[in-house]
Amino acid sequence: MTMRNAVLGLAVGGLVLAGASPAQAVPEEAIASGSVGSVDATYDGESVAVDPLAECATDGESAADSAAYAESGFLEFGRGTSTCTLGDDGVASAEVEGKLFRLDGLRPYGGPRIRLTNYSAECGTTENGSTASFHIGGLSGIKVPSSLPPNYTTTIPGRGPGAPALAKVVFNETIVPDPPDGSMTVNIMHIHLSPDGPSSGLGGEIVVGSVSCSPF
Numbered sequence: 001m002t003m004r005n006a007v008l009g010l011a012v013g014g015l016v017l018a019g020a021s022p023a024q025a026v027p028e029e030a031i032a033s034g035s036v037g038s039v040d041a042t043y044d045g046e047s048v049a050v051d052p053l054a055e056c057a058t059d060g061e062s063a064a065d066s067a068a069y070a071e072s073g074f075l076e077f078g079r080g081t082s083t084c085t086l087g088d089d090g091v092a093s094a095e096v097e098g099k100l101f102r103l104d105g106l107r108p109y110g111g112p113r114i115r116l117t118n119y120s121a122e123c124g125t126t127e128n129g130s131t132a133s134f135h136i137g138g139l140s141g142i143k144v145p146s147s148l149p150p151n152y153t154t155t156i157p158g159r160g161p162g163a164p165a166l167a168k169v170v171f172n173e174t175i176v177p178d179p180p181d182g183s184m185t186v187n188i189m190h191i192h193l194s195p196d197g198p199s200s201g202l203g204g205e206i207v208v209g210s211v212s213c214s215p216f
Helices: none
Strands: 031-043 046-053 063-066 069-071 075-077 080-086 092-098 101-103 114-116 118-125 130-137 152-156 167-175 184-193 202-214
Touching: 031 075, 031 080, 031 118, 046 069, 046 075, 092 202, 118 184, 118 202, 130 184, 130 202
Parallel strands: 031 092
Antiparallel strands: 031 046, 031 202, 063 080, 069 075, 075 101, 080 092, 092 118, 101 114, 118 130, 152 167, 167 184, 184 202
């Protein structure tokens, strides 16, 4: 299924998480960070490691951009940008935007090509919580509902009866601590390769679009 200029995952938008205990002392400065993607995987038996692309942080580089990155036959990230800010009002925010993501590495194993033509995510802090939202456009290779709830997960089966899964894909991956403290991380898409166990040729993880915000 191909989706053009669709906005998905807005169920996350406006989500406010519980803050720290009122008994806590004066809070530290709010923080935010983001990147357009990262890779820690194995393809065709070879390691593929990509540090976070276009990585920004309110306590580091406030803005970043990345050139297109491709690993032949496996995957491609288009150009990306990120911006992290801490306002005079103490509000921290992060915004990332990517122009393309394509995963071809499942095709030799009988799987689909997964593609996004564009994607973006943002988060911001409130007095004692965080909010986040994201957008994806031009999705193909996977069928998903028009509105993606947090941690929507789909599995890509292997070739043939009884074959292990090729990948588990989590959309709108929303990570909060337990108990919640107001912080959150949202990954637009988190791909787990060969999720049922090690494979001689394919394994590891790919994150597409990630933002994190914490009010403290």
